[in-house]
Amino acid sequence: MQATAYTFDPATRSGSVLLDDGTPMDFGAQAFDAGGLRLLRPGQRVRIEVTGEGEERGITLVTLQTL
Template sequence: MQATAYTYDASTRSGSVLLDDGTPVSFDADAFDAGGLLLLRPGQRVRIEVSGSGDARRITLVTLQTF
């Protein structure tokens, strides 16, 4: 699934993305670390993997979107 980086805190390695429909979804350090990234800037296109649905939906991986 694709999204756009919305917020990122380098000290906690957590933040949030906006899905293409505008829904914000938060991610934690585990999801950030799983993608192998060192830094994330707001506005970057990312690829995410999620588990669960509704209020239980959580991001398990954040990585850069490549073409």
């Protein structure tokens, strides 16, 4: 799934993305570390992997979107 980086805190390695429909989703350090990134800037297109449904829905991977 694709999204746009919205916030990122390098101290905690966590932040949030906006899905293409405008829905915000938070991610933690574990999802950020799984993608092998060192930094993320707001506005960057990212690829995310999501598990769960409803309230249990969460991001498990954040990495840069490449063509």
